[in-house]
Amino acid sequence: MTTPSSSPSTPTPSTPTPSTTTPSTSAGPTASVRGVRAARVVWRITKLNFKARLEYRGEFLMGVAIGAIWQVSIIVFATVLLTRFPGLGGWSSSDVLLIASMRMLAHGLYVLFLGRIQYMNVLVQEGIVDPCLIRPMPVYRQVQLAFFPVNAIGDLVVAVGLFAAALQRSSLDWTAGRIVYVVAGVLGGMLVEAALFTALAAAAFHFPATSYWAQWLEELMGTFGSYPLSILPKAASAAFTFVVPLAFIAYFPAGVLTGHGDDMGVPRALAVAAPFVGLVAFVLSRLLWNWSLSRYTGVNG
């Protein structure tokens, strides 16, 4: 733990590909070329990060296991509610299962692609953000490339399993339109979750205590994101729609798919637009984050 192999865990060494630094001059490469190059850098760093995580084998295996345990425990909790209280808020258990599995898949994808934003407060506190500011890569992307989320592997394995089970149990006719919508819904859910944590991370630039709220948020999403919010009183479900919009993660898209579109307490069009809302929320949260970054003054010490 003291001496060896400390270097490979940081993405720094692999970062400098000079071409990505080229400012957008007219003589520079076209946008698509730059995009490809950026993607290649991201891929290379991710590979390095993955290898870095393999260095600590105990931790790696535990990380995978822990992701799985987390998801399984949510499944157990879900089955408990489904079996003990049938007809949850007027939903059949296969419909509830679809909410739960969509939310879980969205969560797994979020952890894999955008989850590092949750550790912003740690990165800020330890002064890791400061060097990011002088590297030729968007800071947000650098934060995402800080390390490889091993637990996402476990997360996704379980989530895919549950999702397959949910599809199998559902009596829906899986038309092309529904398939497209379910994919869009999952991606939208991922973006909603990312948007929430990104907004919190924007605060992390200035307030160190955001981890407290992030943890609560994660707990709320775990407990209330996977079930029909119609069992809650109007005020509570409204709060989960407009204040902490976790209804958009899985509840709305799954409700639309399973024909609950009109009894979810919001206009049907809003529920249908859930994936789009996710996208908008993510863009807005990114703008907030950028604004907050521009006001970042560093940490002392």
Add this chain to the structure above:
Amino acid sequence: MVPTPTPTPPPTRAPSSVPAPAPTPTPAVRLTLSRLRRIASVTPRGEFLAPPRMTATAVRLLVQVCLVVYLWRGLYANTESSAGLDETQAVGYAVLAVLAGRIRGLDRRAGRDTVIQHLHFGTIVYWYLRPMRPQRYYALRALGDQVYGFGWVLGGYVLCLAAGVVAPPASAEVAAVFAVSMLLGQLVLYYVMMLVDLLCFWTLRNEAALLILVFAQNLLSGVYAPLWYFPDWFITLSAFLPFQATLGVPLSIYVGRIGVGDAFGQMAVQGVWIVLLALLTRRLWDMAGCRVVAQGG
């Protein structure tokens, strides 16, 4: 000018220079007491100095209690009784579980005084440089946290009683048995948390893993839902694990799901867990010490 004591006969542990102490509290006892008071009050002092944090705690607790009440009332809307629990019992259990979660929150994280943080920042070395064993310091800190958290719980409990969300215990007898069982449960919880912290000395450098472990522990101890609802295999499984002894048992005693007659058996199990975990964690502290000594923190 204070002359430095000569290096070779090192100063004795208790300050022998204290002038003629009063007969009853010997200097050693006084030292122990002031250490206890001082270290135990680190968390409360930090909290009082950060009012926004306390406000945040209050808000979170309030919202969480409301949500839990809504959730369980909603679940029981079409059901009279499930797994031997009626609505009042279920709501009472859930609210108490939320409150009890406050007893040992993660406030120490903000103060950078968790084991994982000390390992991370390398400040764990100071734990091994002081004339107080790390496990002792850990225990005193935990005691302070528990007592401080208990203040919150008590306040929340009184409010919930007044609001009629939680019913008072059925009898004085139940209340007494619950109190004892809760105390034992807190001890088990202390050791379980310590176990997680001790794991950090080996593999767990991963904060997310730690949070998830805490979540799993919460699930298995019945914080999110009483274990009574769970499938049989799950109940059997958790019977072999210490987690339900932390909260599930005392709260079931409170709401009357475990009768006073059965309670003593359960409390004996709690006692067994305390002994086992105490032995295990003691061994682990030694091993952790060896690890620090071998690697330098």
Add this chain to the structure above:
Amino acid sequence: MNAVIEARGLSKVFHTTVRRPGLGGALRSLVSPERVAKVAVRDVDFRVGKGELLALLGPNGAGKSTTIKMLTGILTPTSGEALVAGVVPHRDRERNAHNIGAVFGQRTQLWWDLPARESFAILRDIYGVPEDRYRERIAEFDGLLELSEFWDTRVRHLSLGQRVRCDLAASLLHDPPVVFLDEPTIGMDVVVKEQVRRFLRHQVEERERTVLLTTHDMTEVARLAERVVLINHGRIVLDGPLQEIRRRFGGTWQIRATLADAADLQEIERQERFAVGDGSCGSDGSGQGRGSVRGDRPDGSAGPGGSAGPGGPFGGQRDLSSLPGFAGIGVLRREGPRVVFGPVGDGAPSVHEALKVVIGRFQVTDLALEENDLEDVMRSAYLSDVPGQGALAPEGSSSSPSSFSSPSSDPSAPSDPSASSDSSSSAAVTSTSQGG
């Protein structure tokens, strides 16, 4: 003198796993890790007396921190013995704790969420310091370090300099006779550094504490340390006063003189012709301090210091030792009446002695002195690869001469004081990116 800190043959070997190259290798290491032993410290011997301040110097990763950790009792030595104030630190941790105070650079032992003064109070109780003594000491430390300006601020809001000052005070509250400081002034501004140095001098001189200090700040070494131990590759390279390091690794000086008398110049020319090829070795004398390595390589011409010079193995250095009193003095460069004198070979005189000789012998119209600064000296000491306890060990020439290949003008030269001190602290930083 009675030794307060004593290290006898201290060695520490770390066992670590290494990864195999490539992704496949990494996956394979997951199943069957490959273990290697790394010797961090080997056979370290030294003694520090009461009221003495010893600076432990060496490049990053040389084993300084490991040595300090063994002396504080955090690390158990693999072999050898440490004795601090009569206690074997790792064996009797609690007794040792009362005898020592320690500050590890940027790692604070203060409670993050509390004002620094409350941390002092907690430590008072942990160490069982009587109230009156405690108050006395706090007042003393406040007087020297001006703590009261900020000790009611929570530690998380303190600046680095403020925090380390508090940490210093915290480590001395229980009046330990022995103090270990691992880079205490890293990252501080000049004013605060000076304040801390004054404080340390006070602690050593007035309170007779024994202080063992590691630092990369050469000014600090010059101001504080009467004695230094230079450690490299886990071994002690030198143990002695600072001048000793100068003599061994940085004897280079230059006297630039303009000679008035043509006869003097002819004399010098004659001496040069006489001396060429006599095997005197050398450097180009460009002030890099390289020539000093020579001292450990009697065969001279094989010394890398010579080959590094632009002037080739004999780099234009001409011995004047046949002139009376000029033993060890040579001519580095000559251009008309302007002559640059420099030291030659082992036992070269100091710049002041040489100056006397030069002025005594020649008529000088203009004169300039140049001496290497301490950082150059240390750089050459770090880059030199001389093992053994200060002896002129001949086997040294066989061990990894490649370390000379990096030019001393290399920006990554280890004397950068702002660089992080040792591998353990940098490991702590990088493990961050692991977290989560």
